[in-house]
Amino acid sequence: MTVQSLYLWIPLLPLFAATVVGLFGRQLPRASAHWLTIAGVAASFALSVCVFMDALQGNVFNGAVYTWLTSGGNRFEVGFLIDRLTATMMVVVTFVSLMVHVYTIGYMAEDPGYSRFFSYISLFTFSMLMLVMSNNFMQLFFGWEAVGLVSYLLIGFWYKRPTAIYANLKAFLVNRVGDFGFLLGIGMVLYYLGSLDYAAVFSIAPQFADATVELIPGSPWSLMTVICILLFIGAMGKSAQVPLHVWLPDSMEGPTPISALIHAATMVTAGIFMVARMSPLYELSSTALSFVLVIGAITALFMGFLGIIQHDIKRVVAYSTLSQLGYMTVALGVSAYSVAIFHLMTHAFFKALLFLGAGSVIMGMHHDQDMRNMGGLRKYMPITWITSLIGSLALIGTPLFSGFYSKDSIIEAVKFSNITGSGFAYFAVLAGVFVTAFYSFRMYFLVFHGKEKWMQQADHGHDLHHAHEKHEHADDTDDSHDEHHHGLGPNDKPHESPWVVTLPLVLLAIPSVIIGYVAIDLMVFGDYFKDVIYVDHQQHGAMQELAHHFHGAGAMALHGLTSLPFILAASGVALAWFFYMKRPDIPAAIKARCGLIYRILDNKYGFDSFNEKFLAGGSRFLGDKLWQIGDVKLIDGLLVNGSARLVAHIAGLVRRLQTGLVYHYAFAMIIGAFLLLTVFMKI
Numbered sequence: 041m042t043v044q045s046l047y048l049w050i051p052l053l054p055l056f057a058a059t060v061v062g063l064f065g066r067q068l069p070r071a072s073a074h075w076l077t078i079a080g081v082a083a084s085f086a087l088s089v090c091v092f093m094d095a096l097q098g099n100v101f102n103g104a105v106y107t108w109l110t111s112g113g114n115r116f117e118v119g120f121l122i123d124r125l126t127a128t129m130m131v132v133v134t135f136v137s138l139m140v141h142v143y144t145i146g147y148m149a150e151d152p153g154y155s156r157f158f159s160y161i162s163l164f165t166f167s168m169l170m171l172v173m174s175n176n177f178m179q180l181f182f183g184w185e186a187v188g189l190v191s192y193l194l195i196g197f198w199y200k201r202p203t204a205i206y207a208n209l210k211a212f213l214v215n216r217v218g219d220f221g222f223l224l225g226i227g228m229v230l231y232y233l234g235s236l237d238y239a240a241v242f243s244i245a246p247q248f249a250d251a252t253v254e255l256i257p258g259s260p261w262s263l264m265t266v267i268c269i270l271l272f273i274g275a276m277g278k279s280a281q282v283p284l285h286v287w288l289p290d291s292m293e294g295p296t297p298i299s300a301l302i303h304a305a306t307m308v309t310a311g312i313f314m315v316a317r318m319s320p321l322y323e324l325s326s327t328a329l330s331f332v333l334v335i336g337a338i339t340a341l342f343m344g345f346l347g348i349i350q351h352d353i354k355r356v357v358a359y360s361t362l363s364q365l366g367y368m369t370v371a372l373g374v375s376a377y378s379v380a381i382f383h384l385m386t387h388a389f390f391k392a393l394l395f396l397g398a399g400s401v402i403m404g405m406h407h408d409q410d411m412r413n414m415g416g417l418r419k420y421m422p423i424t425w426i427t428s429l430i431g432s433l434a435l436i437g438t439p440l441f442s443g444f445y446s447k448d449s450i451i452e453a454v455k456f457s458n459i460t461g462s463g464f465a466y467f468a469v470l471a472g473v474f475v476t477a478f479y480s481f482r483m484y485f486l487v488f489h490g491k492e493k494w495m496q497q498a499d500h501g502h503d504l505h506h507a508h509e510k511h512e513h514a515d516d517t518d519d520s521h522d523e524h525h526h527g528l529g530p531n532d533k534p535h536e537s538p539w540v541v542t543l544p545l546v547l548l549a550i551p552s553v554i555i556g557y558v559a560i561d562l563m564v565f566g567d568y569f570k571d572v573i574y575v576d577h578q579q580h581g582a583m584q585e586l587a588h589h590f591h592g593a594g595a596m597a598l599h600g601l602t603s604l605p606f607i608l609a610a611s612g613v614a615l616a617w618f619f620y621m622k623r624p625d626i627p628a629a630i631k632a633r634c635g636l637i638y639r640i641l642d643n644k645y646g647f648d649s650f651n652e653k654f655l656a657g658g659s660r661f662l663g664d665k666l667w668q669i670g671d672v673k674l675i676d677g678l679l680v681n682g683s684a685r686l687v688a689h690i691a692g693l694v695r696r697l698q699t700g701l702v703y704h705y706a707f708a709m710i711i712g713a714f715l716l717l718t719v720f721m722k723i
Contacts, residue, residue: 218277
């Protein structure tokens with residue numbers, strides 16, 4: 041069997057497993073849900089590794105699999121582009137998905153929707169694979185929408201909870217805003233460049249480098265700038281960039297395994313992958329790159345600040361994801377596409393590790409997510425503790441850990457860039473290092489060290505907590521499993537999770553440590569992405585300058601020990617230790633004195649309030665007025681009832697002529713005949 045014949049099986053195996061479990065899950069034994077889906081994703085991962093090894097040999101495949109329709113001279117096809125970028129994404133997606141599948145056996149063990157959940161996550165894997173394997177914009181858009189749809193189902197998995205329904209609707213609507221821009225961009229590509237096939241578009245794009253389009257008559261815009269910004273608006277939705285980031289923190293309402301799958305390697309990185317794939321287009325517009333850079337810098341810094349004040353363990357990791365997506369976007373903005381993909385890969389491992397570690401803690405705490413009720417879990421959950429520490433060290437960029445190589449490469453690339461906005465971006469990514477270290481180790485110390493606050497919670501607040509739990513579940517049925525409002529009883533202790541939970545943690549911790557050291561030389565400074573990612577080094581020379589300063593992974597780690605990012609990260613860790621281990625009274629005092637700043641952060645900079653009051657409220661107000669004026673007054677009042685009243689009025693007038701008296705009718709006939717004769721005589 042040739043490698044090319046394997047391509048179709050890679051996405052179809054998870055799709056087949058999802059279909060069987062989704063349709064027949066209730067008739068099949070419960071365990072078959074995980075065995076079928078895990079077998080499908082494991083086979084997909086194994087085949088992806090084979091494809092990856094083939095791609096390393098320099099083999100590239102670009103071809104159609106199925107023609108959906110032909111319209112005029114345009115063919116809309118399902119096709120695959122398999123190169124090193126695609127192969128890398130396939131391995132990352134299938135590996136993280138496999139770990140999440142195994143982890144789910146333990147995490148969702150008692151959930152009534154067990155089979156349904158496995159069907160959804162397997163379907164999600166299929167959708168993401170179709171997205172990354174596409175060789176044309178049509179299939180890209182199919183995968184793009186499919187991951188959005190399945191994420192909607194997964195975020196609202198516990199559909200009896202109003203908060204989950206609100207969160208999945210919010211995610212769906214916010215992504216529709218981004219997808220509208222994305223669809224407009226694809227439409228402009230087809231209209232002006234005449235094709236949806238990547239290779240054809242990339243080959244003809246340089247001819248349109250100086251082309252303009254008048255969106256407003258008399259105001260010409262660069263065609264490539266408009267296309268690239270519209271495509272990036274799609275990425276802002278999927279990859280949660282300001283201001284379309286608001287859906288991601290609320291998506292924590294979904295079960296923890298899907299938080300890891302959506303926020304680590306798959307859905308939120310789709311936008312990063314798309315921009316890297318479109319590098320031949322983005323290199324033709326420095327304006328679009330500056331737009332990407334500034335949006336990414338704002339996201340990287342200001343979303344990190346929000347992580348500082350969170351008490352829900354999953355929300356801290358969620359805001360961390362937002363911040364790291366900002367770092368990837370910054371790398372794209374300075375034309376360091378290979379570094380962005382490198383950080384995407386390393387981040388996938390350690391962020392999945394952190395999410396699954398958070399889920400393990402939640403299980404150990406009997407589904408209490410509030411970090412204020414934790415503390416001292418290190419001795420009760422040793423595997424979760426050490427793997428979470430590894431994930432945190434990778435996240436903050438500790439030398440020799442995977443996050444260090446990708447994160448520091450981004451910071452250095454921004455430093456060497458001369459594109460508009462790079463000065464602000466450099467400040468943002470540097471400040472973000474300190475902020476990331478502070479909130480990451482705030483979470484780490486609150487959860488695993490210090491006083492065992494769960495004992496106080498169990499002893500003093502259990503009755504109140506139980507009453508609150510009863511209230512929360514008053515409207516729930518048995519089909520709704522809740523993560524939020526349980527907690528340890530007076531006689532309970534935290535416990536380590538079962539092996540199906542801890543094994544994925546260990547397997548994700550390994551690449552979180554070594555993958556950066558192993559891969560940086562080849563992926564960032566080698567020819568790994570040759571002929572896949574295009575950079576105009578004359579216009580955007582940051583990567584060339586970065587390469588001059590790279591002397592191997594070991595030398596980079598040694599130099600990193602004296603670099604400004606390392607000093608900032610160490611300072612963040614030290615401050616978190618001092619605040620939350622030595623002087624826990626200081627954060628409370630700062631909160632009391634900086635009430636305005638705290639309220640701004642607690643209100644998430646007002647984005648949700650603005651959306652709720654101005655956009656949602658404005659839409660409701662406009663809809664109400666359109667109903668009152670358009671429907672009630674114009675359509676019902678004037679057209680429907682008005683025409684009926686007019687007919688009734690005319691009928692009332694005509695009715696007066698119908699007297700029933702013969703001499704009235706005879707008189708009318710005489711007058712009528714007289715008028716007809718008069719008219720006839722004139723003619």
